[in-house]
Amino acid sequence: MTQPRKSSSKLNRYIGAGLVLAALAGPAVAASLKSVMGSMGDNTASAKAVLANFDGKAAEQVLRRYAADAAAADAMFAGQGSAKERDLHARFSRMAVIAGTASQQTQDKASFRKAFVAVAAECKSCHTAYK
Numbered sequence: 853m854t855q856p857r858k859s860s861s862k863l864n865r866y867i868g869a870g871l872v873l874a875a876l877a878g879p880a881v882a883a884s885l886k887s888v889m890g891s892m893g894d895n896t897a898s899a900k901a902v903l904a905n906f907d908g909k910a911a912e913q914v915l916r917r918y919a920a921d922a923a924a925a926d927a928m929f930a931g932q933g934s935a936k937e938r939d940l941h942a943r944f945s946r947m948a949v950i951a952g953t954a955s956q957q958t959q960d961k962a963s964f965r966k967a968f969v970a971v972a973a974e975c976k977s978c979h980t981a982y983k
């Protein structure tokens with residue numbers, strides 16, 4: 853850093869350095885759990901819309917997004933030590949496998965409903981424990 857920009861105070865520069873470090877640590881770490889959860893919430897609205905008006909391609913996309921979000925959350929807790937972190941890691945891994953496996957199978961309304969119920973059970977059980 854050479855010339856601090858007009859608006860940047862010392863504090864802003866510290867925050868900036870923190871953001872750079874977060875970015876270097878990788879997108880999965882930089883994204884907060886809260887933001888991933890927001891995405892899972894949005895995706896659940898999409899899942900309900902797909903159930904109301906079934907579309908196989910949209911069903912596959914919903915399952916892929918659950919799997920990707922679960923994998924992103926999983927990465928945040930990989931290699932961490934506390935019992936809670938290890939449990940979150942195991943739970944998000946399991947959710948990623950459930951959604952990822954289902955996304956690779958052709959979906960009809962019944963199979964999609966089943967996959968959605970299985971994924972929603974993971975949301976519910978983890979929220980009961982930690983939210």
Ligand code: HEC
Nearest residue numbers: 886889890892893896940943944947974975978979982983
């Ligand atoms: C392995 C644990 C786990 C799983 C699985 C999980 N969540 Fe969460 N969720 C959390 C935790 C922990 C929080 C609280 C995060 C915080 O406030 O920082 C949370 C918070 C949320 C929030 C509130 C976010 C906010 O802005 O405050 C929503 C919405 C949410 N989860 C949706 C879902 C949905 C939908 C699923 C399943 C598709 C799901 N979650 C699966 C652990 C989980």
